[in-house]
Structure formats: C-alpha cells, structure tokens
Amino acid sequence: MDIEHITDDLDLEKTLFSEDEIRNRLGELAKRIESDYDGEDLLLVGVLKGAVMVMADLARTLDRHVEMDWMAISSYGSGTTSSGVVRILKDLDADITGRHVLVVEDIIDTGLTLSWLISNLRSRGPASVEICTLLRKPDAQKMSVDVRYVGFDIANEFVVGYGLDYAEKYRNLRSIGTLAPHVYS
Numbered sequence: 721m722d723i724e725h726i727t728d729d730l731d732l733e734k735t736l737f738s739e740d741e742i743r744n745r746l747g748e749l750a751k752r753i754e755s756d757y758d759g760e761d762l763l764l765v766g767v768l769k770g771a772v773m774v775m776a777d778l779a780r781t782l783d784r785h786v787e788m789d790w791m792a793i794s795s796y797g798s799g800t801t802s803s804g805v806v807r808i809l810k811d812l813d814a815d816i817t818g819r820h821v822l823v824v825e826d827i828i829d830t831g832l833t834l835s836w837l838i839s840n841l842r843s844r845g846p847a848s849v850e851i852c853t854l855l856r857k858p859d860a861q862k863m864s865v866d867v868r869y870v871g872f873d874i875a876n877e878f879v880v881g882y883g884l885d886y887a888e889k890y891r892n893l894r895s896i897g898t899l900a901p902h903v904y905s
C-alpha cells in the first residue's frame with residue numbers, strides 16, 4: 721500500500737486531479753512553453769515550497785535546456801488584513817537582468833503572493849517575466865495577475881496534494897483533492 725492510498729482513504733474527500741491528469745496537462749503546457757521560448761535562454765523560478773512538484777515534473781517534461789532557481793517568500797496579511805506584504809526568506813541565486821524568467825507556481829489563490837513577486841522580479845530588469853501555475857482560483861482573486869500558462873481553474877475551496885499542504889501535510893500526495901471535514905476539526 722503506498723502513501724497516497726493510505727492518505728486518500730483516510731483524509732481526502734474528493735480527488736480533483738489524478739496523477740495522470742496532472743501529467744497530461746503539464747505536457748500540454750510544456751509544448752506551448754517550448755514553442756513560445758524557442759531559441760531563447762529560459763530560467764524557471766520556483767516558489768518554495770508548494771511549487772516543488774510542478775517544477776520537478778514540468779522541467780523534466782520540457783524538451784529543451786532550462787536553468788532552475790528558487791525563491792522562498794513568506795506572505796503576511798492574506799487572511800483578514802489582505803495587505804499583501806511579503807518578506808524574502810531566500811532570494812534567487814541568479815542575476816535575472818536581461819533574462820527570460822518563467823515563474824513556476826502550484827496555485828494562485830488571492831493573487832497577493834504573485835502580484836508582489838512579479839513586481840519585485842520586474843524591478844530587476846529581466847527581458848521578460850511570465851507565470852506558469854498549475855492551479856488558479858478565479859473566484860478567490862483579490863489582485864489580478866496576468867498569467868500566461870494555467871493548468872486548471874478550480875472552485876474556491878482548499879486543496880491539497882502535489883506540493884500543496886495543509887499545516888505542512890499532504891504535499892507528497894500524487895493527486896490533488898479536497899480534505900474531508902474531520903481533518904479540520
């Protein structure tokens with residue numbers, strides 16, 4: 721019995737996207753990315769920790785050279801205050817001046833994290849900054865974010881798996897789903 725089976729049985733209410741569905745959709749996005757950046761240098765920037773799975777699978781699906789770098793940021797105020805204030809915990813190793821940057825994310829929820837991050841990256845003088853996110857919640861967005869590559873638009877409900885956590889758990893599920901009510905109580 722693998723770990724996904726165990727946690728699926730106990731804690732997931734419904735599965736939204738299976739491992740296969742995620743893989744297929746990333747394959748489609750990868751084809752568009754290959755074509756859009758044909759002949760260009762490309763730096764993928766993953767946002768820790770949630771983007772780890774998307775980054776690992778997207779990067780391996782891309783049939784071209786890419787560089788990978790990571791940022792860790794801590795968001796404040798995305799709950800009641802909605803201030804969108806963000807602190808950098810780990811900055812990029814790379815200087816992105818003049819480079820094509822593709823930010824890789826697991827989810828855009830309110831949009832506060834990415835709207836802050838994109839303006840921060842733009843201030844560094846890159847050739848371009850675009851976003852690839854596996855999930856987006858259109859009904860939850862407080863800040864509009866211009867996203868070039870979206871895996872799936874989903875309803876405004878809390879999801880876990882494939883990098884997405886609830887209190888740091890469930891990131892290692894292979895599929896994405898919602899949690900059963902007993903988990904929250």
Ligand SMILES: O=P(O)(O)OC[C@H]1O[C@H](OP(=O)(O)OP(=O)(O)O)[C@H](O)[C@@H]1O
Nearest residue numbers: 768769770798827828829830831832833
């Ligand atoms: O659009 P928003 O409302 O800003 O939410 C999206 C952000 O929230 C999650 O990160 P989180 O802060 O939970 O950190 P994690 O990736 O380490 O789980 C997710 O990975 C995005 O980065």
Ligand code: HPA
Nearest residue numbers: 829877878879880884885
């Ligand atoms: O729905 C979500 N699940 C997990 N982490 C998140 N961070 C923002 N939205 C979510």
Ligand SMILES: [Mg+2]
Nearest residue numbers: 770884885886
């Ligand atoms: Mg989280």
